[in-house]
Amino acid sequence: MLLTPAAILLIAFTYYPAVATLGQSFFSAGTALKPSVFVGVENYSFMLDDEVFWQVLKNNLWYAVGTIPASIAIALLMAVWVNGKLPLRGFIRMSYFTPTVLPMIAVANIWLFFYTPQIGLIDQVAGVLGLTTYNWLGDPDTVLTCIIVMTIWKEAGFFMIFYLAALQSLPPELEEAAKLEGAGRWYYFRRVVFPLLMPTTLFVLINAIINSFKLVDQLFILTKGGPDNASSLLLYYIYEVAFSFFDQAYASTLTVVLLVSLAVIAIGQFVFLDKRIHYR
């Protein structure tokens, strides 16, 4: 009974749209003159033939592969570092965390200034070193890497906070006991800290994967998916299909595919990794 308000909100804004999306994906796109009709899996078969779809899916996979391990590794490294005794520790922690506080749009604007040919920071530094200028975001071969680098910069600080919290919950006696037994720092990290951080790693990993599919704000500022869809990601493509090409049905189809693949990944992670993780 007390759950009713929450349930109504959940149904109205989560379950109904999800089910409606699934339904729409089996209909053709309707217009004023041509109402939408049931077309079965026609949208799906169209999708399989859509080159752009495969292109953005490939981009998205590379984007995930490029951002997730790197941002997690950097986050862990930073967390271990700022967890130690450092001068200005608070300041360093804050500066690592700052990118997270900034909205993605602001981050993209900052990096746009870095990447801009000739007047951008990178090219200015390169100019001083005597290197030629380069249009980083204009080249299909480098644009995705540019976006990956920027995303790592933004995400690592966020994940660092989780690692830092987990590190601080480890009792200091564990390290002392390990030291007395003759374990070096690396051995202690590998055999004790890292396994004990696994629950955090799983949490961060799932977040990172979801983020790699759902965070596309930067594309609006930096590239709009170009050039030639070289930097477009799945969600951005969905946005384009839905609100630039006004093909609601096809957008629904793509959305269903995105949701299903995310669900499969999440379930897979819980099933396969859960058993190997030690929870306190």
Place this chain on the structure above:
Amino acid sequence: MAAIELTEVTKSWGRTVAVGNISFTVDSGTFVVLLGPSGCGKSTTLRMIAGLEEMTSGKVMIDGRDMSHAPPSARRVSMVFQSYALFPHLDTRQNILFGLKVRRVERAEQERRLAQVAEMVGLDRLLDRKPSQLSGGQRQRVALARAIVAENSICLMDEPLSNLDAKLRHEMRVEIRALQERLGMTVVYVTHDQTEAMSMADKVILMREGRIEQTGTPDRLYDRPSTKFCAEFIGTPPMNILRLSDAGGAAVIAGSDGPAVVAGSGDGYELGVRPEHIGVAASGGVPATVDSCDYLGADTIVSAQIGAQEVLVRTPGRFGFAPGATIGLTWSADDTHIFNSGNGRREQGAAALSVTA
């Protein structure tokens, strides 16, 4: 031979002095207890021996070698922590063998030692359990096993029994002492519990505010406490400390019209007498008024008033007087201790008198 020797060791954080200039030796194969109230620097002292805390000044010798600035791993000492410090993701076997794996001891040797130690502390059936699946006492045993398996001759223990219930604590006390004797280990044991110190130690080092108050065997500390602090810290209930005053050439207990208890002057001195050394008579002795009785079964702790001063008396069995009754207290001169109220030190020359009914 001295297994551990501390010389003028000091630890301070800024202006706070945690441990101030202490020196002591621990003989090989003995059980030494660092005893004191919380915050007296006993744990810090232990951690400096282990190398987990850097000393501000002083020298630590372990087995005849200067280890003042050696890293913990080079000191060849084992340690049992108050929180046990077991690795939560490793099972009992892996926890015990952690150190041997680090030091790359041969596999067959590892198995041999594991079997031996597990049997010794009674863990043979629990080798595959994680710490979270063990009871407090079992975790304690794992920590103990991990300390023993390294086969270091020195073992440091930091309040290892404080997280156990009273019954288990008693069992483990007996067991730890037996293990120590059987293996010939040198143990430095930190505790704030004087019962543990009394029952286990070969030598007690009583600390107070970063300094050593008194060093000696448990019975020495009980029989001849050198300060009022020591007198009150050792023994339960603690020793009664009664102010004295002058009365016609001899000292009486301040505020009482009873007999003389010390020959000579009384102002500025205090008389110490343990509750278990006070006898009760219907009349005679030092008159006192019964306040309350705490019946414990084998004996009763009686709280009484001599003038305005409270005194505790331990009497066997049930106590025959009701609150409000006047009784006489008696003791023998041999069981009394006289302290200077100014500096709290034991007064050697003063002559106490026996009080009889």
